[in-house]
Amino acid sequence: MxxxxxxxxxxxxxxxxxxxxxxxxxxxxxxxxxxxxxxxWNCCGATHSAIYKEDARFLLSLRNLALAKAQGFDTVIAPxxxxxxxxxxxxxxxxxxxxxxxRVNDQMKEPYNGGVTVLHPLYAIIRDFxxxxxxxxxxxxxxxxxxxxxxxxxxxxxVDEFDSAERPTGLDQLVVALGAEPxxxxxKAKCCGGALxxxxxxxxxxxxxxxxxxxxxxxxxxxxxxxxxxxMALDMYQGKAEHAIDQPLHLPVLFFTQLMGLALGLEPTQLxxxxxxxxxxxxxxxxxx
Amino acid sequence: MTSExxxxxxxxxxLRGGKDVLECYQCGTCSASCPALPDMTHGPRRIMYMxxxxxxxxxxSSPDIWRCVSCYSCMNRCPRGIEITVLFSELRRLAIQKGYxxxxxxxxxxxxxxxxxxxxxxxxxELLTRYYWRVRDVVGLLGMVPLGLxxxxxxxxxxxxxxxREPQVLQEAGVIPPKPALPGGKGLDRxxxxxxxxxxxxxxxxxxxxxxxEAQHG
Numbered sequence: 001m002x003x004x005x006x007x008x009x010x011x012x013x014x015x016x017x018x019x020x021x022x023x024x025x026x027x028x029x030x031x032x033x034x035x036x037x038x039x040x041w042n043c044c045g046a047t048h049s050a051i052y053k054e055d056a057r058f059l060l061s062l063r064n065l066a067l068a069k070a071q072g073f074d075t076v077i078a079p080x081x082x083x084x085x086x087x088x089x090x091x092x093x094x095x096x097x098x099x100x101x102x103r104v105n106d107q108m109k110e111p112y113n114g115g116v117t118v119l120h121p122l123y124a125i126i127r128d129f130x131x132x133x134x135x136x137x138x139x140x141x142x143x144x145x146x147x148x149x150x151x152x153x154x155x156x157x158x159v160d161e162f163d164s165a166e167r168p169t170g171l172d173q174l175v176v177a178l179g180a181e182p183x184x185x186x187x188k189a190k191c192c193g194g195a196l197x198x199x200x201x202x203x204x205x206x207x208x209x210x211x212x213x214x215x216x217x218x219x220x221x222x223x224x225x226x227x228x229x230x231x232m233a234l235d236m237y238q239g240k241a242e243h244a245i246d247q248p249l250h251l252p253v254l255f256f257t258q259l260m261g262l263a264l265g266l267e268p269t270q271l272x273x274x275x276x277x278x279x280x281x282x283x284x285x286x287x288x289x
Numbered sequence: 290m291t292s293e294x295x296x297x298x299x300x301x302x303x304l305r306g307g308k309d310v311l312e313c314y315q316c317g318t319c320s321a322s323c324p325a326l327p328d329m330t331h332g333p334r335r336i337m338y339m340x341x342x343x344x345x346x347x348x349x350s351s352p353d354i355w356r357c358v359s360c361y362s363c364m365n366r367c368p369r370g371i372e373i374t375v376l377f378s379e380l381r382r383l384a385i386q387k388g389y390x391x392x393x394x395x396x397x398x399x400x401x402x403x404x405x406x407x408x409x410x411x412x413x414x415e416l417l418t419r420y421y422w423r424v425r426d427v428v429g430l431l432g433m434v435p436l437g438l439x440x441x442x443x444x445x446x447x448x449x450x451x452x453x454r455e456p457q458v459l460q461e462a463g464v465i466p467p468k469p470a471l472p473g474g475k476g477l478d479r480x481x482x483x484x485x486x487x488x489x490x491x492x493x494x495x496x497x498x499x500x501x502x503e504a505q506h507g
Contacts, residue, residue, distance in 0.1 A: 042453050046401065054379070157365050165361075193324065196325075
C-alpha cells in the first residue's frame, strides 16, 4: 500500500514559498507518496504563538493534529521547519503532560487524544522511501555540481531522532544520492536570522551573510535547504547581504525538493524555479544539459 | 537555607523552561553559542545570572529577549539541561504583560499573532500593515519597498487572506486578548479593512484581465 500522509503546508508555503509547496507535492506524487492537505488547518503561530497566552502555543498546534486524526491520518508532513518543530513538540508534550492536554482540549471543538506523528518531508523521504531507492529514480544526475546543504535550526533542533543537532547529514546524503558534490562549510547548522527579518533587519542580514560567504568560500555553486524562513533570509535577503559585505554572491538557493525534482526528471515549471529572487536559470540549464 | 526566593526568581521558575534556572553555573556555553550575541546587551549567560538575582527590571526591559532568533543552539548545548530558548519566549510574554516592552520585535510578534487570529492563517499584507502601523517606522518601510516589489512580481505576496471556518475559536481560546485590550484600535482596523478591500479588488481585476488563467506555476 502506498504511503499516505496528512499534509500541513503552513502559511509560508501559500505565499512567500509557493515553490516549496509545488515542489513538495510534485516530488511526493512522483515517488508515489500520497499527500492529503489537512482540511481547515490553522497557522502554528511560528515563534509568536505564546506572546499573549502560554497555552495558545499548544492549542494552535494541537488543533491541526486533531483535524488530521479526525480526517483519518496518523502521520503529518510539515515542510516548514518552524511548523514542523511546533507540531512535533506538541505531539510529545501532549503525550507527556495530560493536564495541559486536558486544558487545551477543553477549548477545542475536536479534542486531540494522541496517536499522530509529525515528520519533516526530508526525513520522511529518507525513512519511508530510502536514499538507495531514490538513487535508482535519478534520471538527471547533478554530476559535478557543488551544493552546500543548509540545515538552519528547527529542522534538527531541539534535538530529535532523525539527525544530529550539531553535525547534521540528512541533506548532504540526499545531495550525494542526487549525484551532486556536497560542500563542507562552517555555517551549515548556524542560524540565518530569518526570525528577525523585519524587526531587526541588520541582524538577519549579518547572519545570512555569514552563511552565504561561508558556503561560497568553500566553492558552493548553490545552496539547498528545507525551510521557507531560511529561504527568505538566504534568497530574498541575499541582495541586502551582498550590499552589506560589498561583494557579489550570486548563489541560487533551492529547496531540496526542487533539486530532487530536477534530478528526478520533473519539469522546472512544475517546481516554481522562476519564482526565486536570486535567478536559478543558469543552474537549471546546467542540470537540464 | 533560610532565605526565600526572590519574587521575580520564583515567578520565572514557574514559567516553562524556568524551573531549572538555579541550576545554571555560569559556564557561558549559551552565550558562546548564540548567533545573536553581537546584537545583545547581556547575552543569555548574564540574563540567567540576573534572573537568579531577581533583577526583574533589567531582565524584562533588556532588548536581549527580543533579539533571540529561536535557533535552540544554547538550549541544545546547555550542560545543565535548561530550556533557555523556551524560557526566552516566555520572558517575552512576561515583559509584555508587565509593560516593560519597547522593541520592534515585540510589535512584530503581536502584529503576527493578531493577524493570524483574524483569519486562522497568516496574511502577509495585513501583517505588514499592522506591524508598520505599530512601529511607525517609515524608513524601515521604505527600505522594504524594492524587495516588496520584487516579491510581488514573483507572486510571493498573496492578495486574499485564506480563512479557516471559525477563526473566532482561536480568539475565544485566548490566542489574542479581547478586542479592547488590543493596541491600534479602530483606526488600524479601518486601515486593514481598506487594504484587504483594495487587494481583493486588484485580485479580481487581474483575474478578469487574465481570463482566470492559472498563472500560479512557473
